[in-house]
Amino acid sequence: MKIVVLVKEVPDTYGDRKLSLETGLAERGASDAVLDEISERSVEVALKHADLNPGTEVVVLSMGPAGAAASLRKGLAMGAGSAVHIVDDELAGADLGTTASVLSAALQRTGFDVVIAGNQSTDGAGGVIPAMVAEHLGLPHLTALTSVEITDVEVSGTRASEAGTAQLSATLPVVISITEALPDPRFPNIKGIRGANKKPFETLSLQDLGVDAAQGTTTPRSIMTAISEKPARGPGEKIFDEGDAGTKIAEFLFQNRLA
Numbered sequence: 001m002k003i004v005v006l007v008k009e010v011p012d013t014y015g016d017r018k019l020s021l022e023t024g025l026a027e028r029g030a031s032d033a034v035l036d037e038i039s040e041r042s043v044e045v046a047l048k049h050a051d052l053n054p055g056t057e058v059v060v061l062s063m064g065p066a067g068a069a070a071s072l073r074k075g076l077a078m079g080a081g082s083a084v085h086i087v088d089d090e091l092a093g094a095d096l097g098t099t100a101s102v103l104s105a106a107l108q109r110t111g112f113d114v115v116i117a118g119n120q121s122t123d124g125a126g127g128v129i130p131a132m133v134a135e136h137l138g139l140p141h142l143t144a145l146t147s148v149e150i151t152d153v154e155v156s157g158t159r160a161s162e163a164g165t166a167q168l169s170a171t172l173p174v175v176i177s178i179t180e181a182l183p184d185p186r187f188p189n190i191k192g193i194r195g196a197n198k199k200p201f202e203t204l205s206l207q208d209l210g211v212d213a214a215q216g217t218t219t220p221r222s223i224m225t226a227i228s229e230k231p232a233r234g235p236g237e238k239i240f241d242e243g244d245a246g247t248k249i250a251e252f253l254f255q256n257r258l259a
Contacts, residue, residue: 001113003056038122060075083202102206
């Protein structure tokens with residue numbers, strides 16, 4: 001079985017995250033770049049299956065700038081067998097539609113039985129890439145799973161919502177996305193870190209994937225029309241208790257749509 005895990009490098013959530021006021025793109029130099037935690041959990045789901053099923057091939061795949069190779073190396077250090085990195089200047093500022101079409105082209109080239117992704121990244125938080133990829137590939141997709149079971153013929157799992165839980169299943173090949181309800185990812189050990197640089201690492205361009213930017217395949221389907229700095233936080237309102245503090249608090253909450 002071949003499992004391909006879609007991973008993404010994102011700005012560290014503990015650092016500053018900023019958008020360029022000129023381009024509207026994330027300023028990647030504003031904070032450290034790290035492998036998204038939900039991507040790590042996705043890799044863990046694949047590796048747990050591989051631990052119990054010898055012969056399972058786990059591939060980590062990402063689209064991003066050249067520097068994102070470090071995050072793919074972390075996936076290799078965790079235990080993935082190989083990595084595929086899509087790098088092309090034409091993809092700078094790619095929107096969700098472009099990202100999904102390029103990832104789908106890479107998946108068709110790589111081949112797979114199961115595609116695993118996180119339900120949403122911590123930077124864009126679009127939450128639609130797995131479903132869009134499945135649509136491009138013409139495959140069933142099980143999204144926002146809180147539990148996953150992979151067999152030789154199908155993937156099943158549970159999706160939780162405010163209305164309750166649903167049991168889902170689909171035959172292979174299939175695209176799934178998981179939530180933070182899945183177990184914490186393993187830490188790379190010394191052996192894994194040392195061996196990561198020796199594992200197969202393929203770097204692909206749009207030309208390698210047969211994607212022609214001139215034909216509009218990578219043209220954004222959405223554009224940003226305006227961007228501005230977040231307004232500075234103003235001073236809080238002080239309420240002094242003169243026998244009517246409860247009423248004042250209630251009025252404040254109502255006026256600010258907090259109640």
